[in-house]
Amino acid sequence: MRVRKSLLLGIACALIGCSTFAAGSVSYAKAVKGLIQGQQQSRPVDAQHPEAPPQRRGPRIGTDQHLLSMLNLNEDQKAKIKIIRDREAVDTKPLQEQLKNMQESLICLAEGANFDENAVRGLVNQESQLLAELNLIRIRSQNLVFNLLTTDQKNRLAEYRKNMKMEPPPPPKPPAPPKPPSE
Numbered sequence: 001m002r003v004r005k006s007l008l009l010g011i012a013c014a015l016i017g018c019s020t021f022a023a024g025s026v027s028y029a030k031a032v033k034g035l036i037q038g039q040q041q042s043r044p045v046d047a048q049h050p051e052a053p054p055q056r057r058g059p060r061i062g063t064d065q066h067l068l069s070m071l072n073l074n075e076d077q078k079a080k081i082k083i084i085r086d087r088e089a090v091d092t093k094p095l096q097e098q099l100k101n102m103q104e105s106l107i108c109l110a111e112g113a114n115f116d117e118n119a120v121r122g123l124v125n126q127e128s129q130l131l132a133e134l135n136l137i138r139i140r141s142q143n144l145v146f147n148l149l150t151t152d153q154k155n156r157l158a159e160y161r162k163n164m165k166m167e168p169p170p171p172p173k174p175p176a177p178p179k180p181p182s183e
Contacts, residue, residue, distance in 0.1 A: 070160065071153045081145050088141040095134050102127045 068081065102123050109120050149157065 067157070067160065071149065071156055073153075077148050080148055084141050084144045088137055091137050092134055095130055095137075099127065099130050099134070102130065 068078075073081070106120065106123050106127070109116060109123070146154070146157075
């Protein structure tokens with residue numbers, strides 16, 4: 001009974017994930033097409049709170065505010081980047097919700113009386129697919145932003161990234177020899 005329940009839960013998550021992925025891909029393609037044609041597509045991020053800005057989590061490699069301000073973007077570039085970021089937020093929100101639900105399910109499985117390896121394996125595989133999809137959306141957005149930049153801005157970005165690369169830390173010092181006992 002428990003295996004059947006886990007299997008049904010896994011199938012339900014897979015179906016929801018596939019339908020969300022398909023819907024997100026279509027809306028993303030429309031947004032990109034509108035950008036290419038120069039249309040301003042403004043759509044509220046959250047229908048209940050249209051004035052609320054999209055929520056961001058963690059560092060945004062390559063497109064953070066500091067970096068964009070350093071590039072001296074023109075108003076058209078700023079508007080298009082806002083559209084790209086808003087679309088990214090809309091497309092990733094359902095995936096992040098699914099990821100949160102999967103992580104909660106994994107915690108329940110980890111804290112359960114009996115360990116169901118197949119259920120955990122299935123959820124971990126689904127989680128890795130969701131993470132891959134989230135990375136794909138993020139990198140696609142970064143590509144769209146990068147392609148909006150002028151040659152000079154791209155050169156400044158390359159120089160910034162070159163300067164930001166850190167050198168590996170030096171190897172640790174060997175331990176000091178033990179002191180001889182005092183007499």
